[in-house]
Amino acid sequence: xxxxxxxxxxxxxxxxxxxxxxxxxxxxxxxxxxxxxxxxxxxxxxxxxxxxxxxxxxxxxxxxxxxxxxxxxxxxxxxxxxxxxxxxxxxxxxxxxxxxxxxxxxxxxxxxxxxxxxxxxxxxxxxxxxxxxxxxxxxxxxxxxxxxxxxxxxxxxxxxxxxxxxxxxxxxxxxxxxxxxxxxxxxxxxxxxxxxxxxxxxxxxxxxxxxxxxxxxxxxxxxxxxxxxxxxxxxxxxxxxxxxxxxxxxxxxxxxxxxxxxxxxxxxxxxxxxxxxxxxxxxxxxxxxxxxxxxxxxxxxxxxxxxxxxxxxxxxxxxxxxxxxxxxxxxxxxxxxxxxxxxxxxxxxxxxxx
Amino acid sequence: xxxxxxxxxxxxxxxxxxxxxxxxxxxxxxxxxxxxxxxxxxxxxxxxxxxxxxxxxxxxxxxxxxxxxxxxxxxxxxxxxxxxxxxxxxxxxxxxxxxxxxxxxxxxxxxxxxxxxxxxxxxxxxxxxxxxxxxxxxxxxxxxxxxxxxxxxxxxxxxxxxxxxxxxxxxxxxxxxxxxxxxxxxxxxxxxxxxxxxxxxxxxxxxxxxxxxxxxxxxxxxxxxxxxxxxxxxxxxxxxxxxxxxxxxxxxxxxxxxxxxxxxxxxxxxxxxxxxxxxxxxxxxxxxxxxxxxxxxxxxxxxxxxxxxxxxxxxxxxxxxxxxxxxxxxxxxxxxxxxxxxxxxxxxxxxxxx
DNA sequence: GCTAATCTCTGTATCGATACAGACTGGATC
DNA sequence: GATCCAGTCTGTATCGATACAGAGATTAGC
Numbered sequence: 001x002x003x004x005x006x007x008x009x010x011x012x013x014x015x016x017x018x019x020x021x022x023x024x025x026x027x028x029x030x031x032x033x034x035x036x037x038x039x040x041x042x043x044x045x046x047x048x049x050x051x052x053x054x055x056x057x058x059x060x061x062x063x064x065x066x067x068x069x070x071x072x073x074x075x076x077x078x079x080x081x082x083x084x085x086x087x088x089x090x091x092x093x094x095x096x097x098x099x100x101x102x103x104x105x106x107x108x109x110x111x112x113x114x115x116x117x118x119x120x121x122x123x124x125x126x127x128x129x130x131x132x133x134x135x136x137x138x139x140x141x142x143x144x145x146x147x148x149x150x151x152x153x154x155x156x157x158x159x160x161x162x163x164x165x166x167x168x169x170x171x172x173x174x175x176x177x178x179x180x181x182x183x184x185x186x187x188x189x190x191x192x193x194x195x196x197x198x199x200x201x202x203x204x205x206x207x208x209x210x211x212x213x214x215x216x217x218x219x220x221x222x223x224x225x226x227x228x229x230x231x232x233x234x235x236x237x238x239x240x241x242x243x244x245x246x247x248x249x250x251x252x253x254x255x256x257x258x259x260x261x262x263x264x265x266x267x268x269x270x271x272x273x274x275x276x277x278x279x280x281x282x283x284x285x286x287x288x289x290x291x292x293x294x295x296x297x298x299x300x301x302x303x304x305x306x307x308x309x310x311x312x313x314x315x316x317x318x319x320x321x322x323x324x325x326x327x328x329x330x331x332x333x334x335x336x337x338x339x340x341x342x343x344x345x346x347x348x349x350x351x352x353x354x
Numbered sequence: 355x356x357x358x359x360x361x362x363x364x365x366x367x368x369x370x371x372x373x374x375x376x377x378x379x380x381x382x383x384x385x386x387x388x389x390x391x392x393x394x395x396x397x398x399x400x401x402x403x404x405x406x407x408x409x410x411x412x413x414x415x416x417x418x419x420x421x422x423x424x425x426x427x428x429x430x431x432x433x434x435x436x437x438x439x440x441x442x443x444x445x446x447x448x449x450x451x452x453x454x455x456x457x458x459x460x461x462x463x464x465x466x467x468x469x470x471x472x473x474x475x476x477x478x479x480x481x482x483x484x485x486x487x488x489x490x491x492x493x494x495x496x497x498x499x500x501x502x503x504x505x506x507x508x509x510x511x512x513x514x515x516x517x518x519x520x521x522x523x524x525x526x527x528x529x530x531x532x533x534x535x536x537x538x539x540x541x542x543x544x545x546x547x548x549x550x551x552x553x554x555x556x557x558x559x560x561x562x563x564x565x566x567x568x569x570x571x572x573x574x575x576x577x578x579x580x581x582x583x584x585x586x587x588x589x590x591x592x593x594x595x596x597x598x599x600x601x602x603x604x605x606x607x608x609x610x611x612x613x614x615x616x617x618x619x620x621x622x623x624x625x626x627x628x629x630x631x632x633x634x635x636x637x638x639x640x641x642x643x644x645x646x647x648x649x650x651x652x653x654x655x656x657x658x659x660x661x662x663x664x665x666x667x668x669x670x671x672x673x674x675x676x677x678x679x680x681x682x683x684x685x686x687x688x689x690x691x692x693x694x695x696x697x698x699x700x701x702x703x704x705x706x707x708x
Numbered sequence: 709g710c711t712a713a714t715c716t717c718t719g720t721a722t723c724g725a726t727a728c729a730g731a732c733t734g735g736a737t738c
Numbered sequence: 739g740a741t742c743c744a745g746t747c748t749g750t751a752t753c754g755a756t757a758c759a760g761a762g763a764t765t766a767g768c
Contacts, residue, residue, distance in 0.1 A: 002496050004754055015718045020756060029716065047495040051473040052410045053754035056723050061406060062471065063454060072447050076440030086430030093426050093457040096464075098472060100417060100454050103447040110450075117416065118452060119405040119473060141401040142356050303657065358724055369748045374726060383746060407724035410753050714765075722757085731748075737741080 003046045011040045023049050055119070063098035064088075064324055065120035069131040072103035078242060078270060079298035080313050081126065084148075087317025088124055095325045097121075104134075112137055122146075124320045127212060130193065144327065146320045149211045159323040159334040161316055165212055168309045168340040169219025172293050173265055175307070175342055177227045180351035181263040181291060185235040186220050187250055187275065188213045188267035189242040197249035200238045204231060216267045216295060235261055239271055247274025248281075255279075255288045262290060262351045269294035269301045269308055276304060276347070291348040305346035312338050357400045365394045377403050409473065417452035418442075418678055419474035423485040426457035432596060432624060433652035434667050435480065438502075441671025442478055449679045451475075458488075466491055476500075478674045481566060484547065498681065500674045503565045513677040513688040515670055519566055522663045522694040523573025526647050527619055529661070529696055531581045534705035535617040535645060539589035540574050541604055541629065542567045542621035543596040551603035554592045558585060570621045570649060589615055593625055601628025602635075609633075609642045616644060616705045623648035623655045623662055630658060630701070645702040659700035666692050 009016045014037065021028040022037040029037075041048075055061045066088055068075045075081040092099050102118045104111040115123075115137040123138050125131060127149035138145045146159040176184065191200055191208055205221050208214040221231050237254070239246035247266065251274075254260060266272035272294030279287055294301055297310035319336050328334055363370045368391065375382040376391040395402075409415045420442055422429045429435040446453050456472045458465040469477075469491040477492050479485060481503035492499045493509075500513040530538065545554055545562055559575050562568040575585050591608070593600040601620065605628075608614060620626035626648030633641055648655055651664035673690050682688055 005756095006754080016754090017719080017756075017758095018717060021717085024756075033716085045494065047491075048467075048470040049756090050410075050754050051471045052406060052415060053723090054471075054756075055473060056404075056406045056410050056725085056754080057756040059723075059756095061473065063473070073440055073444040076436055076443055082430055082436055086427055089430055089455065089457065090427040092455075093459075096457075096459060096468070098454050098456045098468075100452050101443065101446075102452045103443065103450075105447075105450060113402075114450070114452075116402040117405050117408075119409060119415065119417070137401075140399065359726095360724080370724090371726075371728095371749080372747060375747085378726075387746085403726090404724050407753090408726075410755085411724080411726040413753075710768095712765105712767080714763100716761100716763080718759105718761075720757105720759095723755090725753090727750105727752080729748105729750095731746100733746080734744095736743080738739105 003044045005046075005049065008037065008041045008044060008046050011044060012037050020049065060121050061119050062096075063100050063120050064092065064321065065100045065102050065115075065118045065123040067102055067104070067115065067123050067125045067131075067134055069104065069125070069127055069134055072101055074242075075101075075126070079300060080268070080270075080296045083298070083313035084126060084317035084320075087314035087319075088321045089317075090314070091318045091321030091325065095321075097325060099321075108133065116141065122324045124148075124317070124324060127210075130209065144324060146323045148316060148320060150215065151211060156331055157334075159327070161319045161323060161336040161338065163311045163338050163340050165215025166219040166222065168311065169216040169265075169295070170223045171219075171340070171342045172295070172307065172309045173220040173223030174226070175344060176263050176265060176291060176293060176348060177223050177229075179263075179291065179348060181261075182224075182227070182229055182233075182351065183235075183259060183261045183263075184224060184229070185237050185251070185254065185261040185264045186217055186267075187237040187239060187247060187264055187271050188217055189239050189246070189271060191217070191236065191238040195238045195240065197238060197240050197246060198252070199254075200236050202236060213267060220265050237264075239274070242268055242270050244270060244274035244277050247271040248278040251275050251278050255282075255290065260288060260290075262288075263348070264290060264292050266292065266294050269296045269298045269306060272306055272308065272347070273300060273304055276306070289349070289352055291351070293348060297343055301343075302345070307345045307348040308343050310341045310343050357398045359400075359403065362391065362395045362398060362400050365398060366391050374403065414475050415473050416450075417454050417474050418446065418675065419454045419456050419469075419472045419477040421456055421458070421469065421477050421479045421485075421488055423458065423479070423481055423488055426455055428596075429455075429480070433654060434622070434624075434650045437652070437667035438480060438671035438674075441668035441673075442675045443671075444668070445672045445675030445679065449675075451679060453675075462487065470495065476678045478502075478671070478678055481564075484563060498678060500677045502670060502674060504569065505565060511685060511688075513681070515673045515677060515690040515692065517665050517692050517694050519569030520573040520576065522665065523570040523619075523621075523649070524577045525573075525694070525696045526649070526661065526663045527574040527577030528580070529698060530617050530619060530645060530647060530702060531577050531583075533617075533645065533702060535615075536578075536581070536583055536705065537587075537589075537613060537615045537617075538574075538578060538583070539591050539605070539608065539615040539618045540571055540621075541591040541593060541601060541618055541625050542571055543593050543600070543625060545571070545590065545592040549592045549594065551592060551594050551600060552606070553608075554590045556590060567621060574619050591618075593628070596622055596624050598624060598628035598631050601625040602632040605629050605632050609636075609644065614642060614644075616642075617702070618644060618646050620646065620648050623650045623652045623660060626660055626662065626701075627654060627658055630660070643703070643706055645705070647702060651697055655697075656699070661699045661702040662697050664695045664697050 123145040125147040239250040294308035477499040479501040593604040648662035
């Protein structure tokens with residue numbers, strides 16, 4: 001059994017409080033006594049104040065939770081998520097706080113329990129899919145949080161950092177529309193919960209539940225509506241998961257249909273890269289000249305020559321953590337919109353004359 | 355103020371223990387009472403048992419620490435580290451445990467304090483640089499840990515997962531030696547602590563303190579010793595940090611020297627990619643035909659056509675976490691050596707005839 | 709020489725839960 | 739009818755520290 005504070009106190013012949021002060025408030029006791037105490041502690045093998053007991057008494061933990069509303073292992077395969085994490089890490093580093101990555105079990109009840117049980121002072125919620133339930137649990141616990149998806153029901157005290165999804169999506173779609181494309185497919189992750197890979201028919205974009213996906217698809221649709229192509233004329237493709245494989249599966253057979261789309265607008269770079277993968281797999285003579293766009297501008301996008309919308313990934317993570325760790329006095333400053341930029345590369349070109 | 359267990363107990367008119375049981379040991383009370391209690395809790399806004407208090411009483415936390423003996427933000431920029439994290443994440447996911455990423459402040463004392471204060475049940479130590487002090491603190495706390503660097507002083511109870519660094523390095527160096535290269539540079543991260551980027555002279559490989567780096571350099575040297583090139587004839591290059599930039603800085607001017615090396619063996623893919631960057635920056639007519647090898651086989655290596663040694667990154671992380679979470683009964687099973695494989699790609703070729 | 713201020717250190721209450729031994733009920737067993 | 743048992747619930751001790759008010763001792767000021 002490891003010795004406790006009490007053991008050290010007994011050994012030195014002082015009170016527990018004094019030993020505690022030796023560690024946490026050196027100015028509360030004489031330097032000489034402090035040295036005696038620390039020496040005795042070393043001698044006894046006392047490992048320093050127990051972090052859990054300390055947290056309980058102090059009322060805070062010294063770590064923030066990062067919640068991916070999806071498999072945790074997914075987070076590390078998504079380059080955008082990794083850079084987000086890097087940003088959170090940089091902020092915690094400066095602040096002397098740790099980050100707790102909380103994996104969510106597949107079952108809802110277990111997942112709730114996981115969020116309830118996380119020993120943290122607050123959460124950065126990286127919104128992948130439906131996350132309302134998680135935010136509910138966090139609110140219930142009375143913990144502060146910062147989310148990355150815009151929400152209508154945000155309380156005045158709830159912090160947010162993100163981009164204008166709709167406007168950003170509009171910018172890349174307008175670029176594609178400007179190139180003359182009119183037969184266009186929109187590809188997104190989890191357009192509807194649990195929908196299979198491939199085409200999907202929705203009466204309108206408002207049926208898409210996930211706010212980020214909704215914003216991006218709406219932005220795409222806006223740009224085409226401006227050139228006279230309305231929602232019903234767009235091909236909507238669902239990818240069950242934000243992965244290259246899912247994207248490739250979603251576009252399977254797409255280009256062999258009569259009057260195939262001449263452009264695919266993807267809701268993320270990862271999906272767009274998956275479309276490029278699918279195209280690259282076709283025999284060299286049978287590659288339709290499809291324009292493809294992504295979203296995020298992850299490092300791989302540049303290498304692949306992908307036209308996309310850049311959003312500052314690390315900054316998003318950094319600011320999320322900072323909003324959490326140093327809440328701004330002015331609540332209005334708790335809503336941060338980051339800039340985005342259209343990045344045109346080789347993956348988009350003029351629509352073929354039909 | 356959030357209500358406590360006691361408040362719920364009072365509201366329902368039962369004892370604290372019973373409320374506790376309602377959450378943690380449902381079999382200890384009747385289903386009906388349990389429902390009444392949970393209802394009352396909902397009504398009062400009780401967020402469930404306080405994680406910190408629970409941890410204190412139970413004696414464990416439910417999360418494991420991941421320690422990078424370097425800047426935490428570095429970890430997310432290193433593709434190998436990211437995949438290691440993915441592996442750890444996958445294991446914790448299955449085990450219902452969280453992972454705490456502990457950033458280490460630059461100052462030693464603060465860094466010690468950070469490890470002392472981390473509320474975790476054990477550590478996966480991803481060894482980047484000197485980490486003995488960290489292991490000392492962990493031992494002192496009496497916590498289990500798994501490290502990824504081989505250590506001579508490992509206690510019988512101390513777990514480890516890694517590769518045979520020396521043999522793996524030998525395999526790629528032997529490949530290069532077999533191609534006829536005799537003027538060779540070895541490039542590694544932090545060969546000596548705080549050494550600047552560039553050439554470095556050491557009387558022998560045993561002066562290298564970091565065990566991983568030592569193993570790899572020794573393996574490189576072994577292979578060249580076998581073909582009659584001894585340590586003193588090898589150019590040793592230091593990169594201060596495992597980054598492409600650091601590598602590029604380390605090889606600056608190298609190829610403009612008289613009798614420049616015809617091959618560069620790097621201690622990691624990231625460094626090797628940095629060497630390729632440096633070569634690519636030279637005017638097209640002035641690119642010496644240098645063979646370059648890496649180590650790890652990160653995803654980017656394939657795209658760059660880099661000859662390297664593959665080691666299973668995610669598996670390393672996964673096994674590290676599993677060794678920690680489910681310690682094998684047989685202590686011998688606590689030392690896992692993973693397989694490696696030489697991967698020959700386009701970045702190596704026959705030595706130019708001089 | 710007396711009050712005030714400062715510096716150290718102590719003692720008690722508290723953070724919010726869980727473990728464990730035991731008390732009580734009601735039915736089954738022989 | 740006594741015994742045993744399983745099923746429920748309670749009460750107390752405990753996990754390991756920190757906060758805070760206040761007690762002595764010392765020094766300072768006038």
